[in-house]
Amino acid sequence: MTATSTTTVEQPARDRLNDPSGVRSVLIALLVVVGSIAAVVVTAASAATALRLTGVPDPGWLTTYGLPVMTVIGQISAAIGFGCVVLAAFFVPAQEDGTLDAGGFRAMRWAATSMIIWVICALAMIPLSISNVSGAPLSETLVPKNLITAYGVVADGRYWLWTAIFAALAAVVARVTMRWGWTFLAMALVFLSLMPSALLGHSSSGGAHDLATNSLILHIVTAALWMGGLLAVLAYAFGDGRWRTLAVSRYSRVAFWCLFIVGISGVINALVRMSLGDLFTTTYGLVAVAKFVAVVIAGLIGGLHRKYTIRELEETDDPRRSLFVRFAAVELVVFAVAFGFGAGLSRTPPPVLGTANVSPMELKIGYNLDGPPTLSKLLFDWRFDLIFGTFAIVAAIVYLRGVYRLHKRGDRWPVGRTVSWLLGCAALLIATSSGFGRYAPAMFSIHMMSHMMLSMLIPVLLVLGGPVTLALRAIPPAGRGNPPGPREWILTAIHSPYSRFITNPFIVVTLFVGSFYVLYLGGLFDAVVENHSAHLLMNLHFLVSGYLFYWLVIGIDPAPRQISPMAKLGVVWGSLPFHAFFGVALMMTGTVIAEAYYRSLQHPWSFDMAADQRMGGGIAWATGEFPLVLVMLALLVQWRRQDDRAARRFDRKEERDDDAELESYNQMLREMNSPVPAAHGDDAVEPKG
Known part of the structure; x- marks a missing residue:
């Protein structure tokens, strides 16, 4: 018997769980x-x-x-x-x-x-x-x-x-x-x-x-x-x-x-x-x-x-x-x-x-960088990340397997969703394993580029891929009388009290935007930047908080909380000023964040750390606004599609009851425009207007 079996399993009457022989x-x-x-x-x-x-x-x-x-x-x-x-x-x-x-x-x-x-x-x-x-x-x-x-x-x-x-x-x-x-x-x-x-x-x-x-x-x-x-x-x-x-x-x-x-x-x-x-x-x-x-x-x-x-x-x-x-x-x-x-x-x-x-740099981050970042180095100087790089590859393979399972049984899955998911996995691989991931621990500006990709770009693409919807369609139910399997676990997780709490708009926005201020302007980054485990946790936080935010505002997957398109638009508009102000505040900061750490790396090239930090603030401001604009466009598209679906449901209803609602509305208009008797006498008068 497997987790996805659809036949009823006969169960023993009791579960002794004894171990008499020790x-x-x-x-x-x-x-x-x-x-x-x-x-x-x-x-x-x-x-x-x-x-x-x-x-x-x-x-x-x-x-x-x-x-x-x-x-x-x-x-x-x-x-x-x-x-x-x-x-x-x-x-x-x-x-x-x-x-x-x-x-x-x-x-x-x-x-x-x-x-x-x-x-x-x-x-x-x-x-x-x-x-x-x-x-x-x-x-x-x-x-x-x-x-x-x-x-x-x-x-x-x-x-x-x-x-x-x-x-x-x-x-x-x-x-x-x-x-x-x-x-x-x-x-x-x-x-x-x-x-x-x-x-x-x-x-x-x-x-x-x-x-x-x-x-x-x-x-x-x-x-x-x-x-x-x-x-x-x-x-x-x-x-x-x-x-x-x-x-x-x-x-x-x-x-x-x-x-x-x-x-x-x-x-x-x-x-x-x-x-x-x-x-x-x-x-x-x-x-x-x-x-x-x-x-x-x-x-x-x-x-x-x-x-x-x-x-x-x-x-x-x-x-x-x-x-x-x-x-x-x-x-x-x-x-x-x-x-x-x-x-x-x-x-x-x-x-x-x-x-x-x-070298001091190798001792701190695990490897050496022989020169300043260039476009070719950022794109082609790779160092595979065993945690996030592996996750990106596995996530792409598992998703494609789900699509293949649907295709094999004759069901269709939107190509756009598959492309979006694969682009998100590719972006995750690039952000953590390419030159961006390689230079991120050594330069604040590159770290901010990687941060923005992990929190702003990659979650948008992954959310638009609809992985939960795909899983619910591709994984067969356990069947009546059988123990729950992966499909039932997913549904339980979606509707759990914890999921409702974590998808509260206030919680989501606080995690998504507020963590920027705590991490960089609150001094936390200075305290943890030297630890490898801190880099793993930061990347994980960026990815998860971004996914939660976009799951709430543009997600096509089932969610514990369903909010209206107008409320989603309000969440996005409410986040924009805080994110923009963070980028500006970062550019105007007079002290260099984690200066002692960056100096201890003893870079083999010279660069202005304050200017590099201002560049990082500019990256946070510029790259952060672009995805949010895309989100607003996606919301408008979803809003239009929601209206179209409502119109199609109305048309189907009218076809079933021979346009009863439309006929009732026309009858009301005819009665409003029909002659009414005068207050005195039998003569009828035309209504004004």
Whole structure:
């Protein structure tokens, strides 16, 4: 059975979710033990080299081996929490009233327990990280005075504290969640708890750290979903969950793409820090190869596992538990080895240290720029963005697949919408991966060009593509009596209270225009511009806030709030002055925004930063008005089409009732123009006029 099946599924009477043999606990213990052993082995092979290259005193065996062990335990716990939340959100359905069923409820409790363990590990990593960086023994680091002093200096300690905060919030939400909609908040918090790990270690420093960090984000998230989802689904199946066939089927689709992304991102991340010649000649290379082999083996075993598991679940009412245990144990052991290698790899120095022979610009943004931006460089000097560039390509492919599905069954889809969506995806790729994206971190004016494309141009094109309408038409309904699928999830999201809140015109305009003032004129840009994660968040905010704004005012997709064309025009006209004033204020600002950061890049060419900022303000003013004018034209076109549709509905109604309304109106006119009797006498008089 799949998510889009249209046949009614017979359900068991109850959902026991028992585990009398304790298989779930045994598998988790096996994961932790095997992963810890692998991490310790790799660390032992590289610890001496790491100390020699960094020049830091030996902090002692407790720190040296405690770091990788805590890392493995914490990452496995986070992965289990992530997988359990995804299970409750997507793999098993909730009840008709939105309350979690027994499977989803139990999964959220498992997630809460896993995230508490993640909190404990993250807090333990703070003194361990400080001890490792300073070379002081862990006993000295744990002295409160030393710990507080070092915390403000060692960045790793702050990252782990944020991990603990997000993990704690995720644990609380998972523990109290009773309804399906809240699983998404828990999922977002678990995701955020994984992000600081991607910003630590070798990937966050030195040359090409933009590629390394982006690839590590993809790697960590998909690996956690892959392994955590497997354990969650197996635990659900062990407990005789009534939707076990559906859960395994849905997970198998996700696992395939996780395998692909984990493999590709892992290769990219490894090659950033070494050459192909280092793969078999250095400890770092050998561990990276071993981890890749473990991932491939896990993928092959997983394919066989899901193939036979699904067949067993579909063909028998009482599937053999030994089948699950055998495949699950082997696959999870391989997973544990891969996680252990990953933890050990983070403690293994790469062949070339990330900060060796690196220019200030490369150290800050990840690469060098050899000259000022020219038209040819902006158009042809590309550096692929693994996050937004990949999203642009995937979004185009998925959209075309939906159009093909409609075409295959004989339905038509407007060509203009397809062209608009593809142009939006192409613009997103250009804004983040071409010379515009390459120069954006180094020059304020180019940053503003990219900003305007992300917030003003790309959202207009994407909204006019009507992706939600396409999805609702291309994805078949689940069918009466079947668990909800992607189509039902989309409809639920559109009509949720959160969607109604976020599409409130006041909220939308505040996010769209007000964020300009807070970010650039409020000093926030100065504070966060050096962080790679801040650039990712800024780009995401520009894209999402712009999409929400244009979805409200010109969107052709169904929306939680339907406002009249006149109200839409008022929203656009009300936004114009604020946007224009922002551009003017930026041009008139006397101080250079983020001046210290731009000077620290030490550009190999000279340019006036104040003039560059004024140019950025001019770009914000000029390019911001043009899309809004296009929006007003689109609104006028929609207004005319709405009148045309109303006229056609009126004509069809008149045809059905033989022009009854028109005849009634003509009769009224005839009565108004007919002679009326005089006040006295029998003579009739003609009405005046």
